[in-house]
Amino acid sequence: MKKKITKEFLINFETEIKKIYNKGSIRGPIHLSGNNEDSLIKIFKKIKKKDWVLSTWRSHYHAILHGLNPSWVKKEILKGRSMGINNYKKKFYASSIVGGVIPIALGIAVGLKRKKSNSKVWVFIGDMAFETGVFHEVYKYAKNFNLPLNFVVEDNNLSTNTPTNKVWGKKSKIPGDVIYYSYKRPYPHHGTGTWVLF
Numbered sequence: 001m002k003k004k005i006t007k008e009f010l011i012n013f014e015t016e017i018k019k020i021y022n023k024g025s026i027r028g029p030i031h032l033s034g035n036n037e038d039s040l041i042k043i044f045k046k047i048k049k050k051d052w053v054l055s056t057w058r059s060h061y062h063a064i065l066h067g068l069n070p071s072w073v074k075k076e077i078l079k080g081r082s083m084g085i086n087n088y089k090k091k092f093y094a095s096s097i098v099g100g101v102i103p104i105a106l107g108i109a110v111g112l113k114r115k116k117s118n119s120k121v122w123v124f125i126g127d128m129a130f131e132t133g134v135f136h137e138v139y140k141y142a143k144n145f146n147l148p149l150n151f152v153v154e155d156n157n158l159s160t161n162t163p164t165n166k167v168w169g170k171k172s173k174i175p176g177d178v179i180y181y182s183y184k185r186p187y188p189h190h191g192t193g194t195w196v197l198f
């Protein structure tokens with residue numbers, strides 16, 4: 001069983017990281033989450049400890065909700081590793097390459113199927129990563145070969161500061177078996193909105 005993590009806990013975690021970052025104590029970029037706590041808490045109820053979770057540059061909430069020790073996550077962030085929080089023991093992998101985790105997730109799902117494992121892979125991607133070709137290829141392959149791979153699209157209609165619907169003319173239709181939620185970003189793409197000098 002995973003420890004129950006509340007919305008307040010998540011918000012307080014990011015608020016604390018924001019304060020530390022603003023003091024100039026984190027010598028690396030950070031990407032803070034917010035306004036999506038309810039959606040994520042609901043989604044993570046379906047994700048088991050034995051499942052793999054793959055995430056992005058903005059992974060603090062995903063890591064904590066997948067059962068990584070919040071103090072350990074905080075230590076990693078303070079070491080400047082916010083953009084790539086990884087813990088193989090806890091089956092958690094995050095990469096800052098847009099779309100980078102999508103084929104990795106597919107490889108893990110193939111491996112799990114070959115081993116006849118009953119674990120699944122959950123991959124969290126932004127709305128712009130969802131529009132990339134690699135998503136559509138991996139989605140098609142996973143579906144056609146019945147692989148244990150679930151996608152979660154986190155839609156803030158932004159790619160850094162560029163509106164995704166304007167880039168593509170419109171947004172693509174989300175397939176019925178892809179988990180989706182939308183939210184309004186409370187923090188800038190990276191940092192806290194305060195200019196920090198080291």
Ligand SMILES: Cc1ncc(C[n+]2csc(CCOP(=O)(O)OP(=O)(O)O)c2C)c(N)n1
Binds near residue numbers: 127130
């Ligand atoms: C291959 C690659 N290209 C560009 C970037 C720069 N970049 C970082 S995040 C990001 C926006 C991605 O938007 P989305 O997938 O919607 O994710 P969000 O941050 O909104 O959750 C971009 C372009 C990158 N990290 N990797």
Ligand SMILES: [Mg+2]
Binds near residue numbers: 126157160
């Ligand atoms: Mg986005």
